[in-house]
Amino acid sequence: MASEASRNLFAADALLPTGWARNVLVQWDGAGRITSVAPNATAPAGTPVAAGPVIPGMPNLHSHAFQRAFAGLTEYRGESQDSFWSWRNLMYRFAARITPESLEAIATWLYVEMLEAGYTSVCEFHYVHHNQDGTPYATDGEMSLALLRAARNAGIGLTLLPVLYQTSGFGGKPPRADQARFIRSTDSMLSLLERLAPAAQAQGAVLGLAPHSLRAVPPDSLRAAVQGLTAVNPRAPVHIHIAEQTQEVDDCIAWSGQRPVQWLLDHANVDARWCLVHATHMTPDEYAAAARTGAVAGICPTTEANLGDGIFDMPLWLKHGGRWGVGSDSHACVNAAEELLMLEYGQRLSRRQRNVLASSTQAEVATAMTLQAVAGGTQASGRASAGGAAGLAVGQPADLVALDAHHVALRDLPAHSMLSAHVFASHRTSAIDSLWVAGVQRVVQGRHALHEAAAQAFVAARSATIATDA
DSSP states (O other): OOOTTOOEEEEEEEEETTEEEEEEEEEEOTTSBEEEEETTOOOOTTOOBOSSOEEEOEEEEEEOGGGGGGTTSSOSOOSTTOOHHHHHHHHHHHHTTOOHHHHHHHHHHHHHHHHHTTEEEEEEEEOOOSOTTSOOOSSTTHHHHHHHHHHHHHTOEEEEEEEEOOOSBTTTBOOOGGGGGGOOOHHHHHHHHHHHHHHHHHTTOEEOBEEOOTTTSOHHHHHHHHHHHHHHOTTOOEEEEESOSHHHHHHHHHHHSSOHHHHHHHHSOOOTTEEEEEOOSOOHHHHHHHHHTTOEEEEOHHHHHHTTOOOOOHHHHHHTTOEEEEOOBTOSOOOHHHHHHHHHHHHHHHHTOSSTTOOSSOOOHHHHHHHHHHHHHHHHHTOSOTTSOSSSSTTSBOOEEEEOTTSTTTTTOOHHHHHHHHHHTSOSGGGEEEEEETTEEEEETTEETTHHHHHHHHHHHHHHHHGGGO
């Protein structure tokens, strides 16, 4: 692994917030924050030279780490018409068996995978809090600490979002027995955040809050939890599942007379620190109103396809100036470029058009999507420096990805076409050469130093977890 003392990188081509630039020298400080981005530069002697175009690292703004261990194991018909809800029952069975040790092994491998696939940070939407019988661990926060260790060991930037989960449905329905590991009172959640703060701060992780959903958090609890978080850190991110499924929309209307996004905007102070995860099923008025808040839409295209959620109307969101980012969610796929591909292809299928997400200022679809997803993901993760553009810009984390200019899908192409080939025409991870997080190189020639050891530990943890199904 490259020395942490190397604090510069020269790239023949780099994707800056303003677009592609030539002969770019990027420099950063000991804290891993970019201090200079100089186009049309000359590389000083001894400066590391990137193997290909350099693009900003992608934030992964929605992750349930433990679900990586059962990806691929639910792809069979268990009911006459399988749905998100039947999948959730299988997921609960798996969640019941996770231990702190297995969670750390699973998350470590997942985070290594993410780094090798172009993600430089992750927002961990974490709701398995307690022991298998629902009682708190002797060290409350044991599962959260396992995630912090996994992120530290892998070297990925982390936004830890402990999940507030209290009810099984709208109107305060009591939690199900298989939700016992998730349940916390509002006071308990705020106390957990207070206990986790020193560990998070020690490794530069961001700490926020995730009210799970409107069906799982009653109005009074939502209000009190967000107020408590704000009193401690007014900039702390708030993420929530919203309007993912049509049944959720129907149930919310039956409970309140309003659709989920409509209710949330009317009853919570939604602003730029919020991330509306999925938001799949909105009316045109909801798209416009939600975009005006400055909140980020957290789109998880491969998971939404896997679960049959539906397709987010991205052109309508962008029409209203909406911000967005991508997440791998249930980790059926762990690949930053794959999420962009699936997002664009979903829009093409629903609209029967091509190159839907090109912008008025950027005709290259891959370039436009990368810049937008980096900007929205950085905002939603709470890792951006105030007042600066996200990505390869002064003050931002030195989170960089170098593509492999010698990869057969990219070779001899101009830089913007290399990025297009990476997203649409390669095996995607195979076209990544190197990756840096906060200025520390974590991937060299496509591989993380922990690749083999983390993979073996993951396989063992998965085997132990699913053993009772054999």
